[in-house]
Amino acid sequence: MAAGSGATTHPTLATGAGREEGEHVKPFTPEKAKEIIMSLQQPAVFCNMVFDWPSQHWNVKHLSEVLHGKQIRFRMGMKNTGTAPQFETTCSYVEATLEEFLTWNCDQPCLSGPFRDYDHSKFWAYADYKYFVSLFEDKTDIFQDVKWSDFGFPGRNGQESTLWIGSLGSHTPCHLDSYGCNLVFQVQGRKRWHLFPPENTPFLYPTRIPYEESSVFSKINVVNPDLKRFPQFRKAQRHVVTLSPGQVLFVPRHWWHYVESIDPVTVSINSWIELEEDHLARVEEAITRMLVCALKTAEDPHNTRAWLNPTEVEETSHEVNCHYLNGAVSAFFDHYRTSKVVEIQALRTNREHTKEEELNVYNYMGQICSQNLTMGAVKQEATSTFGPDLVPVTQRSEEPPSEREGIFESDGKDVVDKDREHFGKSHCAKRQQMQLHSENAAVEQIASNSTVAPPQTFISTDDLLDCLVNPQVTRMVAQLLIQGRSL
DSSP states (O other), X not given: OOOOSSOOOOOBOXXXXXXXTTXXXXXXXXXXXXXXXXXXXXXXXXXXXXXXXXXXXXXXXXXXXHHTTOOEEEEEEESSOOSSOOOGGGSEEEEEOHXXXXXXXXXXXXXXXXXXXXXXXXXXXXXXXXXHHHHTTTOGGGGGGOOGGGGTOTTOSGGGOEEEEEETTOEEEEEEESSSEEEEEEEESOEEEEEEOGGGGGGGOEEOOSBOTTEEEESSOTTSOOTTXXXXXXXXXXXXXXXXXXXXXXXXXXXXXXXXXXXXXXXXXXXXXXXXXXXXXXXXXXXXXXXXXXXXXXXXXXXXXXXBOTTSOOOOOHHHHHHHHHHHHHHHHHHHHHHHHHHHHHHHHXXXXXXXXXXXXXXXXXXXXXXXXXXXXXXXXXXXXXXTTEEEOXXXXXXXXXXXXXXXXXXXXXXXXXXXXXXXXXXXXXXXXXXXXXXXXXXXXXXXXXXXXXXXXXXXXXHHHHHHTOHHHHHHHHHHHHHHHHO
C-alpha cells in the first residue's frame, strides 16, 4: 500500500473509557476473558483489566533499579530506511545497562560507553524478546507481578512472558507467529500495531530468510512498501491500532503484525498462549528447519549469520534436524492418542473392527483445518461483548503515513469511537471476501511477476526456499507425512 500524501490519524484507545473514576471492577471474569480469547477471530484490545498488576509500574527507570546494572542486549537500527525491511540480520547489537540506555535516549552526548558510535538522532535501540526466566533469574519473585490468570490462564505469570524495551522508532519487521495466540500488555509509552489477517498471507510475500523458528517474515516494509516489486500488497487488509499504557492487545493465531514504538521510551510485556493447532504447526516448523538448514549451509557453510536470525543460537546439522522432525511427528501422535483414548476404549467395548480403532489422522487434520468455519457461531457471540472494555481492531480505509511521515509526528489524541460504530456489520462480509481473494492470490502473484520478469532470471537458493517452505506448502507436506505414518 502506498503511503498517503495527506495527514492521517491513528486510532488510539482511551484507557478507562466508560468507567467512572474510582471504580475498580474488572469488566470480565477470568472465565469470560478466556472464552473471548479462544473464540475471537480478530484482534481486540482489553481495557481496565490490569490496573492492579504490580507490573503496571515497570517503567524503564524502575526496571533499571531492579536489574542493578545488569547488561542486556540492544538491537540497533536506523530510523530512516528505504523500502526494504530492516531485518535483525542487518542490525548491529550493543550490550548495555538500562541506565546507559536512558542516558543515551535523553540525547546526551555519549563520548564513551556502548552507545558512543550511535547518533541518537539517526538510530533506535530495542531490547526485545527478553525472557523473564533469564532476565530475572535471581529475582524469581518478580514473576508474580504479571497476572495472566486474570485472562483465564491459572498459574501463568512472568515466567511465561517476555519483556520489550525500545526507543522512538524501534520496531519489529512484519511477521506472523507460527505458534499460539498473543497477549500484549503495554506498560510505558505507546506502540502502533499494523495487523493483517491470515488470509492475506499471499499478499505479504512470506519468506523464511532470515530463518527463525516460529516466525514467518514478510519481504515487505509495510510502512514504506515497494509496490512495483510487490504489487499484490495493494490487496492486503491493514488493521491499525495504537496501544497505550494499561491496555492489553489480543493478537489471534497467524495474524501478521508490524509493531513500532511511537514514544521516546516503550515497555511491553507479552505471553504466547498455546493452542491445539500448535501440535501440527511444530511438524511444519520442523520441516522448514530441515530444508532451510540443509540448503543454506550447503550454499555457504561459512556464512550462517547471513541467513540465521540472531535469536537462533546456531545452525543445526541434518542429523539433528531429522531427529527434531521425528520428535515433532511423534509428539503430534502422542497428543492425538491421548485425546482419543476415550473414543478408542469405547470402540473396543463395542467390539468394532480393529481398523476402526486406528487413528483417523486425515479426519483429525480436517477438523483442525475446519475450525475457523465452526467458530462462526461462537465468534458471533464473542463480538456481542465488544464495548468500552473490549475494543475491536478494525480495518483501515485510508493508507497510513510512511515511516518518515508518521512515526515521529503522531500526537496521540485520536480515539477509537469510529471503530466501535462500524465493526460489526462489515467484519463477516470482509472476511468472506478475504477468503475468496486468498484462494486465487498465488496464481495472480505468479501471473503478475511473470509480466515483469527479465528474459533471463537467476534462481537463487532463497528463491527456491520461498517456494519450498511457503506456509501453504509446509502445511500440505506435514499433512502428507502424518497421513503416511497413520496408514
